[in-house]
Amino acid sequence: MGATGWEYYVPYQADTAAALEELRERVFREGDYHWREGDGQTPAAPRPATIEELWRDEDVQEQGTHSILDMDRVLRPGEHPVWGTVQPVHPAEACRLTGTDVLTREHVEVIDGLVADRWLGRVAVLHDSTGRPSELYFWGFSGD
Numbered sequence: 001m002g003a004t005g006w007e008y009y010v011p012y013q014a015d016t017a018a019a020l021e022e023l024r025e026r027v028f029r030e031g032d033y034h035w036r037e038g039d040g041q042t043p044a045a046p047r048p049a050t051i052e053e054l055w056r057d058e059d060v061q062e063q064g065t066h067s068i069l070d071m072d073r074v075l076r077p078g079e080h081p082v083w084g085t086v087q088p089v090h091p092a093e094a095c096r097l098t099g100t101d102v103l104t105r106e107h108v109e110v111i112d113g114l115v116a117d118r119w120l121g122r123v124a125v126l127h128d129s130t131g132r133p134s135e136l137y138f139w140g141f142s143g144d
Helices: 016-030 051-056 058-063 091-098 105-114
Strands: 004-011 085-088 120-127 133-142
Touching: 004 016, 016 051, 016 085, 016 120, 016 133, 051 058, 091 105, 105 120, 105 133
Parallel strands: 085 120
Antiparallel strands: 004 133, 120 133
């Protein structure tokens, strides 16, 4: 199948780890992730009841969900990206790419290239027209 790009906008909150967890819960609850649907001969498997149950599935362990569910935590300052993590956009990165560290939706196309590897995500604080934080933008690539 190959990796899938994904992106999500959520209301701003200072705790990006909490925002990630709430987003993961929403995506799971809404069923907005890759799940085997059956092939006409084999019926679709029932969707799991919990995220933990989802990750016990061998196909999911090997192929992922092609969604934010494949990310399990936000990196803290000084940590290096590893499989399944979300790295916040650093102000210096934002300035280098856009000329400002006050990102808005208009900057999304420019910063999208910050995710170069599969199984990694990024998060950026997006601001409104007055310069106040208004959204968190999560994006990345995952799945096989």
